[in-house]
Amino acid sequence: MEFLRPATWDEALAAKAEHPGALPISGGTDVMVEINFDATRPDFMLDLTRIAELTDWSADGDRLRIGAGVTYTRLIADLADQLPGLAMASRTVGSPQIRNRGTVAGNLGSASPAGDSHPPLLADDAVVEAHSARGVRHIPITEFYTGVKRNALADDELIAAVLVPPADGPQQFTKIGTRNAMVISVTAFGLALHPSTGKVGAAFGSAAPTPRRATKAEEFLSAELSDTGRWDSRAELDPAAVSRFGALVAEAASPIDDVRGTADYRTHALSVMARRTLVWAWTDYRRKRVRTCA
Structure with a gap:
């Protein structure tokens, strides 16, 4: 295996x-696991850690441009107020x-179906900014996932950034695991x-071949x-509407049985999580005036 370390x-x-x-490798938190378990053995590794510009984020028109090297810790510290759902997932x-x-x-x-950042990125209509020596391509997040651990990047493309609109209303994220952390x-x-x-954005992970x-729903x-x-009145939600929303989320899933849970459990859990997060988000919306885009 040959190690490439570009400076720019x-x-x-x-x-x-x-x-x-x-x-490509930056944090290595997924890549090194696959290498250690011999799930992948590339001829070349492309180390991106020397490229400082990837670690920046900035406003880009009506969106935030988050560089490919921005860590979860930095995202939580810097962007939790503007991207609360993504910060929760992080x-x-x-x-x-x-x-x-x-x-x-x-x-x-x-592109793992279980990746924690995928549901909030989908709910926010994010865009993946891919670069190659040929130029720049913007890939809508709904077109990015093409299969289990497969994405829409061309062989010569690298992710430069992800573009996400700042929140104009409450956001929520929740997940279920076999234990409480890690x-x-x-x-x-x-x-x-x-x-x-x-509009409403709702998305899930680990319950279909792709996020x-x-x-x-x-x-x-x-x-x-x-x-x-209700957008104007901020009145309480109709319980029947909350239940219907949860049922439609569950209907969108096509989970499988695996070592972490059964398909039936995942379907039921999604319905429950959808109802709960909706109630939490709407409670926030009723409680305070939220920032709206200019």
């Missing part, structure tokens, strides 16, 4: 173009040591309320809140 982003893209099979990732090294971009590159999710759910547009949005709740005037 241009050098990294040139190396990836020359060696399309090179496996807090559940591994141990403090893992959060100090791991990145959202690494989670995206691995665990891969049995299933996870992310919710984002978007009062500025009257997935619950589109029918989103459409139902968006219509329910609009048709009943």
